[in-house]
Amino acid sequence: MEPDPEKHEQDDGLLRVGLTARHDLCERGMDAFIWNEMIPNPMEMNWVNAWTETVLGHIMSETDPGANDGRHWSNGMRIYVTGFTPATLAVANIFSKHIKNLIFMHWDRDKGDYIEQHWRNE
Numbered sequence: 001m002e003p004d005p006e007k008h009e010q011d012d013g014l015l016r017v018g019l020t021a022r023h024d025l026c027e028r029g030m031d032a033f034i035w036n037e038m039i040p041n042p043m044e045m046n047w048v049n050a051w052t053e054t055v056l057g058h059i060m061s062e063t064d065p066g067a068n069d070g071r072h073w074s075n076g077m078r079i080y081v082t083g084f085t086p087a088t089l090a091v092a093n094i095f096s097k098h099i100k101n102l103i104f105m106h107w108d109r110d111k112g113d114y115i116e117q118h119w120r121n122e
Helices: 045-062 085-095
Strands: 014-020 032-035 072-080 102-108 113-119
Touching: 014 085, 032 045, 032 085, 045 085, 072 085, 085 102
Parallel strands: 014 032, 014 072, 072 102
Antiparallel strands: 102 113
16 A cells, blocks of 8 residues: 555644654655664664764754744654664664654555554653
């Protein structure tokens, strides 16, 4: 089943961030991407973590609360996961220090859409 690029989650104020610029994410109206290009050092975890921390800093400093139809990082984020586990875990570890409402979106090929996985951070 092909994804519907016009179908988006209810506009709940959460920023939509793609883990990588792959698959259909470019067509789904992402507000930002963590990895716009191929990851040059995917198994160098310190490098992956440092890059993730840098991107979070950019997202937090550059996102205007009035932009993105009112979606802002302080409301929380939906992270659209594309299967790269080291990058996903880096996002979970680093973003959860700063973002209270963090939701990972996983592709469900049977439903042809993304499903939510809420990240608990107290």
